[in-house]
Amino acid sequence: MAKASACHASFTSFSSSSSSSPFPRNPMAPSGLFLSFSPRSHTLSSAFPSLSIKPKRPSNSFQVRSVAVPAEDVAGFDEMVSGTERKYYMLGGKGGVGKTSCAASLAVKFANNGHHTLVVSTDPAHSLSDSFAQDLTGGMLVPVEGPDFPLFALEINPDKAREEFRDATKNSGGTGVKDFMDSMGLGMLVEQLGELKLGELLDTPPPGLDEAIAISKVMQFLESPQYNMFTRIVFDTAPTGHTLRLLSLPDFLDASIGKILKLRQKIASATSAIKSVFGQEETQQNAADKLEQLRERMVKVRDLFRDADSTEFVIVTIPTVMAVSESSRLSVSLKKENVPVKRLIVNQILPPSVSDCKFCAVKRKDQMRALEVIRSDPELSSLKLIESPLVDMEIRAITKEFSGSHENDSSKKLEISDNETIKSSKA
Numbered sequence: 001m002a003k004a005s006a007c008h009a010s011f012t013s014f015s016s017s018s019s020s021s022p023f024p025r026n027p028m029a030p031s032g033l034f035l036s037f038s039p040r041s042h043t044l045s046s047a048f049p050s051l052s053i054k055p056k057r058p059s060n061s062f063q064v065r066s067v068a069v070p071a072e073d074v075a076g077f078d079e080m081v082s083g084t085e086r087k088y089y090m091l092g093g094k095g096g097v098g099k100t101s102c103a104a105s106l107a108v109k110f111a112n113n114g115h116h117t118l119v120v121s122t123d124p125a126h127s128l129s130d131s132f133a134q135d136l137t138g139g140m141l142v143p144v145e146g147p148d149f150p151l152f153a154l155e156i157n158p159d160k161a162r163e164e165f166r167d168a169t170k171n172s173g174g175t176g177v178k179d180f181m182d183s184m185g186l187g188m189l190v191e192q193l194g195e196l197k198l199g200e201l202l203d204t205p206p207p208g209l210d211e212a213i214a215i216s217k218v219m220q221f222l223e224s225p226q227y228n229m230f231t232r233i234v235f236d237t238a239p240t241g242h243t244l245r246l247l248s249l250p251d252f253l254d255a256s257i258g259k260i261l262k263l264r265q266k267i268a269s270a271t272s273a274i275k276s277v278f279g280q281e282e283t284q285q286n287a288a289d290k291l292e293q294l295r296e297r298m299v300k301v302r303d304l305f306r307d308a309d310s311t312e313f314v315i316v317t318i319p320t321v322m323a324v325s326e327s328s329r330l331s332v333s334l335k336k337e338n339v340p341v342k343r344l345i346v347n348q349i350l351p352p353s354v355s356d357c358k359f360c361a362v363k364r365k366d367q368m369r370a371l372e373v374i375r376s377d378p379e380l381s382s383l384k385l386i387e388s389p390l391v392d393m394e395i396r397a398i399t400k401e402f403s404g405s406h407e408n409d410s411s412k413k414l415e416i417s418d419n420e421t422i423k424s425s426k427a
């Protein structure tokens with residue numbers, strides 16, 4: 001039986017430099033490592049008051065290394081970094097394929113190629129914090145140390161975003177939906193309205209709503225001139241199903257709001273006695289406005305996903321036939337929704353090896369077959385492939401490097417396929 005050591009892989013190394021970068025590389029930057037930048041201590045605009053930039057913590061001995069790095073030469077990374085106008089990259093795909101790891105890695109690439117970059121995750125599991133080994137929770141922009149140009153990370157808890165919306169629909173002392181319905185003059189109809197799913201919408205929102213609210217919050221604060229400097233925004237989106245539902249939310253809300261307003265009108269015109277249950281006109285209007293505002297925000301998010309000039313949805317997958325089939329279906333659905341897709345990241349590809357153990361040989365064959373399926377898939381074959389290698393340990397740990405002396409803890413080490421290193425600001 002072949003020994004495990006025979007599987008030792010020589011990981012492909014990808015260069016992070018790009019000739020077409022729109023910005024001059026900082027001449028002081030020691031080949032992509034440890035360039036610090038001046039911390040800013042702004043407070044955010046009133047458009048997004050709940051966000052603020054966390055001041056940079058003093059640097060310390062931790063380094064976090066960037067993860068599964070795309071083969072940009074294969075995938076036209078030059079094209080992704082070129083231009084100084086703002087671009088959004090939405091990374092999405094099946095659960096667990098490496099969306100967060102790839103989003104973190106892509107963000108580092110952008111920052112190292114001259115872009116002020118923001119990477120956003122709406123994953124309540126806080127995988128982005130794990131990827132950067134840095135506490136990014138708290139809804140604040142956190143500077144990530146290391147790249148040549150400023151890179152900020154933001155983790156928004158979608159539950160919190162949804163809570164904020166629910167709070168907005170509450171009157172003081174009220175209880176969520178019931179109160180909201182009261183303010184619409186429909187308190188007595190809460191039960192009947194069950195079929196309209198408004199209660200569900202607010203209390204247990206459909207998958208996608210919480211994420212869409214979080215994305216719309218990010219859009220709101222990025223509209224502020226204070227944040228004009230961000231030219232690359234990378235979103236680590238929720239697994240496939242949620243993304244697709246997110247795109248259909250405006251229609252869903254249209255239907256719900258339409259039905260509610262129609263019902264209200266019908267009752268209002270029925271009798272003046274019933275009319276009196278509507279309460280203050282102003283309150284009604286407020287509640288209706290809030291719902292309408294929500295719909296408008298969802299439309300904006302959907303429009304962002306569809307804007308081919310500024311946005312690209314990058315599908316992340318792994319080389320298994322099952323994952324590839326799901327990616328193909330995702331591609332079809334995105335196309336139907338007019339979401340631009342040009343690239344496919346195939347993550348966790350076994351790196352080249354001179355000799356494989358039996359397990360690796362079988363696995364490699366399997367992966368080859370999946371790659372073949374991609375190449376012959378009518379949907380996926382037209383996309384540019386970004387192949388990202390499987391690394392041999394969990395991508396979350398830390399290489400400790402003390403100035404002057406290096407101490408490696410292999411149980412914590414983050415393996416990489418590139419020289420880029422992010423210095424954590426973790427105390």
Ligand SMILES: Nc1ncnc2c1ncn2[C@@H]1O[C@H](COP(=O)(O)OP(=O)(O)OP(=O)(O)O)[C@@H](O)[C@H]1O
Nearest residue numbers: 068095096097098099100101127348389390391395
């Ligand atoms: N190229 C790779 N080599 C080895 N491990 C990887 C690679 N890419 C991702 N992983 C590991 O796979 C796991 C899942 O990765 P990640 O959290 O990035 O996936 P995800 O698609 O964002 O997951 P979720 O759908 O749950 O948000 C993590 O433990 C990560 O370290």
